[in-house]
Amino acid sequence: MYDVRTATPVDLEAVIALVARLQQDPAHRIAFHGETAREVAEELAEIEPRWPDCAVVAVDQGGRLRGTLTVEVDTGQRRAYLYGPYVDVPANHPAAGNLWQATADAMLTHAHRLPALAGVRTLELFGHRENRLLADFAGRHGIAARMTTRCFTLTAAPLRSLLVRHSPDDRVVPLPPEPAVRAAVAQLHDRCFPGAPTTGAQLVAGERHSVVVLVGENGLLGYAGGYTQAEEYYVDVVGVTEDARSCGVGRSLVRRLLGELAARDGVRDRAAALIRAGNDPSERMFTKLGFVLSEELVSYQADLAAAVAHRPAS
Structure with missing residues (x-):
């Protein structure tokens, strides 16, 4: 011991x-x-x-x-x-x-x-x-398996191709300062990802994430948020309103987000995104952008009091 x-x-x-x-x-x-x-x-x-x-x-x-x-x-x-x-x-x-x-x-x-x-x-x-x-x-320790997540990555030449050869959708812009847009992003995020480690308020505060949005005539259509790590760009969240899905909005958001991260933080050789198993629309979206499945991950979660109660005696 x-x-x-x-x-x-x-x-x-x-x-x-x-x-x-x-x-x-x-x-x-x-x-x-x-x-x-x-x-x-x-x-x-x-x-x-x-x-x-x-x-x-x-x-x-x-x-x-x-x-x-x-x-x-x-x-x-x-x-x-x-x-x-x-x-x-x-x-x-x-x-x-x-x-x-x-x-x-x-x-x-x-x-x-x-x-x-x-x-x-x-x-x-x-x-x-x-x-x-x-x-x-x-x-x-009484910490139950909560869900399986699949990691998709885009590396080397395919990533450079996406950043260089694809013209960004000029409707997608960095998160503007207008309170109404920021509130709409926060609300959509909390609706799409309830209980996520990053709340909508934290996301739009911009302490870690870069956020891009697409706003239509009738309001917010979608957003994407992510950040740059030592070796990669990480696409953390993509949220699209129900009536704007399956129209390429998500792909446009991810392209612009990666472009913003590259312009701000310099070249990386990999981009990554985690997708909950069973979220077929998101998997199709990232696959169309060239991402490929690299590994499967499992998250575990417990109430801390329950975890302590299950802890073996020392």
Whole structure:
């Protein structure tokens, strides 16, 4: 068993290296994190509250880092996201299950004591479908599988072609300052994505997302929001009013959004979007833009009190 403690700034370099290495294996992959050291470093730098105040590590007797768990907290929604647990043991190791789960349990127990989790009501995990260790961990802690999400990506030449060769629809523009348009976007977002991590008010506030809109004669037809990460453009949300669907509005919004991100943040070699399994219209829209399915992810969610109640005794 490893020594589990709150992280310190000295641990950061080793944490980034460990996470980036384990992210290469679907059997360990956590969907909240990127897959390179640069992406992981960028994500940890943006964590709220400040890393390492919201992080836990597991170290062996020699002081070597063997596991980590970071918690991001949305205080407004009283929701916590687990970036992990990560335990440095091969998924096919004979003792992987016992060692991984014992270390993961100890890190979660320690994380529950962090001041950052005070008042949190909802706990969320998000990992690759092949991460069975995470699935077993979630099940033992009463954190139920909520939905399957499919990741679609557009890379290299196809992405450059979309950005360069397709003339943008001049009806699609960056989110204007008019309060009426912003209110309409917020309302449409909350209607299309109830309970999403980003609320409509947060989306139009522009703290993280770039947003583009298409407004017709009778009002808002649709919007798209996303942001640039270390290695990719991320299309986070696309919402289209019911009477404007299946008319190419969504594709126009995504093209313009990617163009805006490229102009503002420079060249990236990949764009990505997550689509809930069963959302066939969205899958068709992204497929027509050239995106291809790259992996399937599973999200898990629980009331924090229920998760604590199911936590194995230490």
